[in-house]
Amino acid sequence: MQGVTNRAVRQALARRGPPDVLFTEFMRVRHGSAAGARLSAGDLGDAAAFEHGLPLVVQLIGRDVGPLVEAALAAQRAGAVHLNLNMGCPYGRMNVGCGGGMLERPDELPTILRALRDVMPGSFSVKTRLGWSDPEQIFALLPVFEAAGIDFLVLHARTVAQRYDGLAAHDVTARVVVSTKLPVIANGDLCTAEGGLRVLHQTGAAGLMVGRGALRDPLLFERLRGRAPQHPTPAELLLARQTFLRDLAHAYGALFDADGQVLAKLKSSLSAMDDEGDGRAFRALRKAKSVEAFCEGIEQLGEYADGDASGA
């Protein structure tokens, strides 16, 4: 998740209860730059085959075939083996022909996908929505994906036009699974182990991709595997967040020198995991003026877990 699941967050999640595979945030392909500078230095620094002991998939977001291929080759030279193309992002600049915008020009997809497939020796996958505005568009795209030789499909079961409104339509995911020979990874609103396992079972998907849910419950992967309680109490959830935040403070401290930078990163991660349930417990963290105060706040979370975790 761009701006959220950076390397430190991925590390903290991998330490708590790892998924099978990690994805990078999307790496923006610079169309206006020279061929040798399609990806930023920061993105190239993130490109790798493995991260924290897990396979890493590098995700690109871009528009035109030439720059996309050059970016894929640059990522490969930097160490990437597995590539994913973002065809789902509904926002801002990304929407103009990139990300979800690609679904508005499906005629160009065979060329783009084939070209990327040809340069990637490792897995090549796409992450897409059900369609631009028509949730049935996916069924016209499946033969295109299959002909291009992609390895698997990650499906966020909403349309681009829908953005994040409503609920992911996993009944359509189930129809997609039986309509293609490609492995389908279900994505969208999988925020609890019970819900995730239900979707896995009901859709026949080959796997699940979890985004926001892993920030709200850092033990979600463990719960999905049956290695942590499937229905955590508010106190258990708060303790999972506390341990995650501790790991995150440590990881950001190692990545950045400046206190202000570490604090800003911690607060941004906090806002991604924050929800109403942790109201008062998280208040001290939101107000912290230094990393030290933030870390003190992390330790105090245990007091809320001992009492009423909602702090209401």
Ligand SMILES: Cc1cc2nc3c(=O)[nH]c(=O)nc-3n(C[C@H](O)[C@H](O)[C@H](O)COP(=O)(O)O)c2cc1C
């Ligand atoms: C802040 C934010 C950033 C995101 N960035 C990305 C991204 O870089 N690449 C991507 O494929 N999806 C991105 N997404 C979409 C999520 O990966 C996911 O498809 C979507 O949130 C639905 O899944 P979830 O309910 O498990 O979060 C982002 C979503 C959010 C809210």
